[in-house]
Amino acid sequence: MDVQELTRELKLKNNSKIVLVVSDGVGGVQETPDGQTELETASTPNLDELAKQNVCGLTIPILPGITPGSGPGHLSLFGYDPLKYAIGRGALEALGIDFDLGPKDVAIRGNFCTVDDDGAITDRRADRIPTETCVRLVEKLRAISIDDVELFVEPVRDYRFVVVLRGEGLEDNVADTDPQVVGAKVLEPVARTPGSKRTAEIAAHFAHQAKEILRDERPANMLTLRGFASRPLIPSMNEVYGLNSCAIAVYPMYRGLASLVGMDVVPSGSSIDDQVEALGRHWNSFDFFFFHFKYTDSAGEDGNFDEKVRRIEELDARIPAIAKLRPDVLIVTGDHSTPTKLRSHSWHPVPVLLAADTCRRDETTQFGESQCVRGGLGQFEAKYLLTLALAHAGRLQKYGA
């Protein structure tokens, strides 16, 4: 049984506030035989104090051994079974630029690339053209028109953009046109199901017209289309939890993820201090706040241990300002681990700290992996975290008489 069937039935309204701070990819791995993880190495007096007074544990993002992408990692944290709700990459990208993806839309992630005279790809990212160039090229692509379908082309960043097809009978099961290797030609879009045939045809028309338009550009003289995806049907957090929710995130993708579960995505500036400020500004208007901190993951992906430590300390320094708002439940965790040792997302369970007056204190004295192993919350699937948040906030009736 999906735990959300229970929360729908048992949810209660009250005046409590819940803050979920997601330090992206915060979990780590020791790099040396005697070393500690990134989180354990960081000086985190504020998180440690919270850990000492409250309860910790480890979340398993999906299932043991399964490494999540950002989409499923966050859906779990929001309490949605990540194996039940799948979000295609194109949809995620479109939502990430605040594109209002509708039920008849198919979103596609586009990459500008460079091809030689024979059409073979020489650079899959067109020398990472600057965003200004991307904007200019996207403007040119908007001249493309195809019968019976509405087209939207939107720049994202650098060499990346989004195409959205809007029309009747468009399914999203179409293979990427990016061959993934330099030296190969851009592929034709191929439908993998009969219902996606029309989508593939429209994408092919689009790609051919785009090829003409970009012919004389350098380095971005071609494009690839990837991650064809419709907007997934996901019930809102209000529907399943009765939570009026708000997202305070800087990066487009996380803003998109939040909007997918019905959060209000508020202006959050560009720095963590802007985010803290936004949290305070919207404090009275929402029940639940998703606060996303990206840079622990970026440092992990870069394999930069010291930088990840520094970013964790940067977050720790803002904890008092968040705690000062007196949330009834304050949770600090990650959507997955990104150990600098692996330079990528990983499956390792993620430290979680839950601070609430209603918690059962455990013996954790430091917020780090080794201590979280023995934390009172145990190791549990991340999809239950939101149920725990609701419980600690007094927002669930009991089940059964």
Next chain:
Amino acid sequence: MDVQELTRELKLKNNSKIVLVVSDGVGGVQETPDGQTELETASTPNLDELAKQNVCGLTIPILPGITPGSGPGHLSLFGYDPLKYAIGRGALEALGIDFDLGPKDVAIRGNFCTVDDDGAITDRRADRIPTETCVRLVEKLRAISIDDVELFVEPVRDYRFVVVLRGEGLEDNVADTDPQVVGAKVLEPVARTPGSKRTAEIAAHFAHQAKEILRDERPANMLTLRGFASRPLIPSMNEVYGLNSCAIAVYPMYRGLASLVGMDVVPSGSSIDDQVEALGRHWNSFDFFFFHFKYTDSAGEDGNFDEKVRRIEELDARIPAIAKLRPDVLIVTGDHSTPTKLRSHSWHPVPVLLAADTCRRDETTQFGESQCVRGGLGQFEAKYLLTLALAHAGRLQKYGA
């Protein structure tokens, strides 16, 4: 997959004895920053000694964050998936007064209440009339007669009673007639499914006749009907485990719950010493003994920390007498936590202690929440506890070749 599908297939008979001591609501929460939980505060030399020699852990009654009522809390402990088997309040109440609820019955919980001259409720509990008054009024209500249905009206306690309708074609999906607020009129019973229409009509007849009968009574001049429920279909413990089971419980509800899973509910007196005595008396007649101790929950609901500590110590003092019978498996746990700090059932995992010659000893030296976090049984859903009991009692074959 339901673990009971496995136990049905793998169960073995032997001469082992299993005792499940349920200290209702035993799990707790620290009340002060430096304090311990109720169980940790209590002096429990006998439980601690058992913990030291055996294995401990924590059970999650339903799912993380979900607080159970007594019904689902106990079903879990008996190994029944509490999300699969639901017990309606009326059925629970009827079973709790030893009413032999049959397959054609619908049980309804009745409350006497007070209404003013306009029929508006002024007291939903009729000034909590004493049980003697309840008995007298129920006697009067027994005069009610309705065609083609057999009626039973039984007092419970204070202002509460049970009505059972017995007849053909009675389904139980009928809304409560209690408007839940003072100042509103008692509602008509409304069927929520076509199959429950007849039940609603009979309930309406009953309520109208009752209104006439109670007209001149004060303060109990009216009644509300709640929790319409048929007896749920639950396979017996003998069927799923091959256990000949016995319940030693003082309070009606727990006796009712036990009878629902096919336990023999034996006379258990009114004190814990009576219960210990009953355990010894029936020792040779059963394989499994459910021993229910209510007062840890009552003290928790009252928010009385010291009383809960005292009750835990009261139970601890009887452990040697129980252990002296030499059960092959002795389990001590609760159906849920009832922290005095919250004054209610809660979702916090429940300490569990399993003593058996076949257990793998862990490092627990004291039976309390902090140590159970690190216990060898880990944190697990309570519905698996009975499988563990069977395993430790040598009552399960291996699965597969």
